[in-house]
Amino acid sequence: MTRPEAIQVTGVSKRFGDFRALDDVSFTIHENEFFTLLGPSGCGKTTLLRMIAGFESPTEGSIALFGSPIDTLPPHKRRVNTVFQSYALFPHMTLAQNVAFGLENLGWAKARREARVAQMLEMVHMAPFAGRKPAQLSGGQRQRIALARALAPEPRVLLLDEPLSALDLKLRQAMRNELRTLQRETGITFVFVTHDQEEALDMSDRVAVMGEGRVQQLGSPGEIYEEPVNRFVADFIGETNFLPGEVIETTGERARVRTPFGPEIVAAQTGVTAPGPATLSIRPEKIGLGDEATGTVLTGTVVSRNYMGGYTHYTIDAGGVALRVSRRNAVSHSEEGFTVGREVRVGFEPGSVRVLGQ
Known part of the structure; x- marks a missing residue:
């Protein structure tokens, strides 16, 4: 069953003098x-959010x-509210007054307003602090109040x-869970607007990856990570190895x-129409190492090894080609690992490769 369309963006462009911040953007939310909306600084994502909010045309x-x-x-x-990076809370007001501010402007009756404020403070787990001022709160607590204030008037869309x-990192991770809930x-x-790919992959139903004022790809987190449509998306979403290749022939969504390294493989492709x-x-x-190396298997040398807790990241020199490899640490940090200078087997399956057009 198709869900109703909340926002329709159709052929939107935005120029600031000679600078084109957005170029013919269309999508539906x-x-x-x-x-x-995910992308690097200057890609147009915040400009687009401000247009939806009404701060830009x-x-x-x-x-x-x-x-x-x-x-x-x-x-x-x-019926759109915005939560800003700076929170924009009124420092002279209590938390309850901050949450009630928009409701007062909308003319809500006192009893209804007080009930809604209590409900919102409870929802963001801040009811015991209703009488405090923003300066008495941590960053995470101020963020919760900003959310409560934005949600209180019952907007149909919330912009973040x-x-x-x-x-900080741990608080960001906790707040991601709270936002999704x-x-x-x-x-x-x-x-939600962010330049942080991890936030986007973790929280989103769908992600629009933006670059150079355009939507480069729109899809689920799994789609944009596993099936990038171009080099920009593959490079911006997570880490990847880019290797030169030569297309022999294409058949639909596959390419030989x-x-x-020499061997021919058949892999998924995007945007390739000719050899x-x-x-x-x-x-x-x-990419597998040692006993986990299957498919196209090579011999390489460990150039670097970086222990990162849950994973260890390696750089392998495979015949003059540098491959970055991530290996989950399933047992302990004291496993034999693959030490720098060691010769190792390295391999990948054809299904792990994505062929991108030049």
């Missing part, structure tokens, strides 16, 4: 979806909310502009390709 194209155009509506007339970037509990469409040079992408965790 479904109701009750956790949707993420498209130079070309249109944006609709649940089927109704909103391009000419001021921000306060859109890199809200976790100022938090809040989205499921409220049923509100969340549109010669690897830099010729191509780029092969192989994720580090898809």
